[in-house]
Amino acid sequence: MSIKIVWHHEALGKQTRQTVSVLNAELILTKVGDVIVDASWQAAARSERDQSALAKQVEAYLLNPDRNPLEVQLLRQGTEYYQRIWQALLGIPFGDVISYSALADKMDSGPRAVAQACKNNPYAGIIPCHRVVAKSGVGGFMGQSQGEMILLKRRLLAYERSVAESAK
Structure with missing residues (x-):
């Protein structure tokens, strides 16, 4: 990326x-x-x-x-903590995902705090918070846990996965 x-x-x-x-x-x-x-x-x-x-x-x-x-x-927006999480999101490769808890472990934080940072990402279309998922499911996206944004998150992830797989 x-x-x-x-x-x-x-x-x-x-x-x-x-x-x-x-x-x-x-x-x-x-x-x-x-x-x-x-x-x-x-x-x-x-x-x-x-x-x-x-x-x-x-x-x-x-x-x-x-x-x-x-x-x-x-x-530049958000707290220093949010900025650290958003910077980490930029390191998630196109086509990959990481769980909130796995990212929290890497950042010496908690999964809920990571989820809150993703929710408050003002650059969701540029800083890929959609690549962070729950342990059992897709998780939330742009402050929603169901509906059109979750469908969009699924489309984004499926598209990225298909492009990454075809590049292998």
Whole structure:
């Protein structure tokens, strides 16, 4: 996975939104100036597509990060603990998953705290919290434990697994 994040302590300028449509869902990128301040999923995709350069780069990255490196500017948010967990999420390979408890063990933390950090990830479309699952099941996604977001998490995981397996 080839992603470079340039962290910013502030974001100045006009707020804009860009939409990335992928896997019958939308990733809404909210920017202030050139800095992304939120990247959250919506379950249903619209028919029109955002053709901005950033939207195209993010789409290519999401579909195959090993072949499409991405550099983004993100606003530094959250507690130091959350930032540590989010950094660890970036190390989970495309097509792999880890349980909340296994990640908690690696981070010398507890599974509930890891789950809370995943839930509060403002960059769910860029920092892959969907790759963290429960010991017995898929777990939650974007604050939901059932419904459209869980179906989206399953689609994301299945897609990534199929791409990773075909690359072997």
